[in-house]
Amino acid sequence: MDYAKESLKLHYQWNGKIEIGCRVPLETRDDLSLAYTPGVAQPCLEIQKDVRKSYELTRRSNLVAVVTDGSAVLGLGDIGPEAGMPVMEGKCALFKAFGNVDAVPLCIRSKDTDDIVNTVRLIAGSFGGINLEDIAAPRCFEVEKRLKECCDIPIFHDDQHGTAIVVAAALINAFKVTGRKQGNAKIVINGAGAAGIAIGNLLLDMKFGNVILCDLNGAICRGDDNLTSGQAAISLRSNLEQERGSLADVLRGADVFIGVSRPNLVTEDMVSSMNQPIVFAMANPTPEIMPDAALSAGAAVVGTGRSDFPNQINNVLVFPGVFRGALDARASDINEEMKIAAATAIASYIPDDKLKPDYIIPSALDRKVPAAVAKAVAEAAVKSGVSRI
Template sequence: MKKDYQKLSIKVHKKTRGKLEIVSRIPINNRNDLSIAYTPGVAGPALAIARNKKLAYDLTSTKNGVAIISDGSAVLGLGNIGPEAALPIMEGKAVLFKRFANIDAFPIVLSTQNSDEIVVAVKAIAPTFGGINLEDISAPRCFEIENRLKEELSIPVMHDDQHGTAVVVLAGLINALKVVGKKKEFVSVVINGAGAAGVAITKLLYLYGIHNMVICDSKGIVEKKRQDLTPIKKELIKITNKKNLSGSLTDAIKDADIFIGVSKGNLLKPSDIKTMTRKAIVFAMANPTPEIMPDKAKLGGAVVVASGRSDFPKRRRFSA
């Protein structure tokens, strides 16, 4: 029987009241410990930092602290669900930071979707942290917000939905190409989703040397004749759709070697995968529901399948 992870997750979250807690690095077992951790002893590091702000990296948790910032406007494949609903996802990301990198990450959701207000808020809390991780902020605002914060802050700023996703996709694709025996110079790629992730993936794959790409959004293939393109999409045309294709996702995917989905669930059928080339690669990464489920992608003839979920088998390699 297949597990209902959403119901199980609600049960666990209700029991634990979230996923995070604050744990002291300094034990306080007696009056002496308290005098060192707090007053009067704490005045020592406070005054030292007042004389030299850089000492905050040595005397506080700043160096290992990251703020996970979201306005809840583009959460997974759930859409604009707001800051409160985004908090479980931000807590989950903080858990991953701690588990896999031993970084102390703090989820912070903002009750505004105004770009100026977000920039002001992040700048105001920046002294607490050694880095800023932007998460689940909708495009095209996410590009402006990230660029402004990079220019105006002295600490690292990264929009995870762009760069984190793109790096993982490229890493997976490098190995997938080895599995199917294809070369990056000769493959054709269809990327469905022209938001933050899709834009970053397209740019990184191009830098890697994959130049035969078509990107699609909710209205179909991004191409020169369309009058509704945002400035970001107009920029993408310079490095994509060299054959000037037009039409729908179904048109784009025909004869493609690789499909990369960062859009929404259940967009493709096995019959769509059958129109791709032999030994097709399918990265269907919409969450929580992929563009096509792995078993259906296999049915359509895909040899390598990846998703954005953690409940599928870690490795799938289908015979050609």
């Protein structure tokens, strides 16, 4: 199928992928009086007395805003907020289909950090959570940090943390398949933007081993010139041996390669220089190395971001369940404990006796995964003290 041609045709037919539905009867005068004036005044007054009642008397308890400035949309880059709208609508559709979470797209006509933060801050009282989407690095780090400081609802940048969670889940099971123990692995991440840094931080938090990030200039070390704020922060806890050189240099002897970068950057020789390699080549649509090439070079486990190969490492396994759990717990934050719980729940969904090199991660279409993730995330929210129920 020519997906581009067929998708464009269908988008013209659909005229949008989401719509607002009505949850109440509006057939009689009494229906109107109860759903609207005069009856609606009473829930308004209850919320005025206690703003927490907004979670019980409105749809806020199940409502998420998907927020973008259109500056880093999929692989298309800075195409603008309106052009990013089809992606945001798609994200909202996935929220509903997989997590029964109502979501609305908010595409902001500004790349100014102050504008974005202030816009979201001012509307936060209408939502139970905010999903930041396709905002370019390093601005995305500052936007998320400042919103977490000024909002009392979960702020979650899926490009960062959703990617990190699903990678961690896949890596838990890849370690089981290859007989590795978490703790002393050498993990090389190529791509030191939002996703790469978030993956690195979560893998370090989960104590997988030593993480080395690479960008166009090779391995990142603390003290390097021209590091972004996110790169500088992670450089203080990664690349413990301060290895320098190209991607090929640092891949020698590595246990894991994780690619969130560009097509065809990894060669078979680079894979064969690794140690019983785990290769997650997730550049889309063309990975850093094609799975057949990685396997022929000796890779033990291979995953990509694509649906036409085994082990698709896809964020749709993460964000519907994470937000479902956060909303169910009425959480004020999505913290590290909740992210780790989500990764563990996704990994544990596959029984150990079913794991094999081409089956380390559940299908992105398995509708039972979000429920398992939601349960684990809600429990973690309670244990970590961010639940408000």
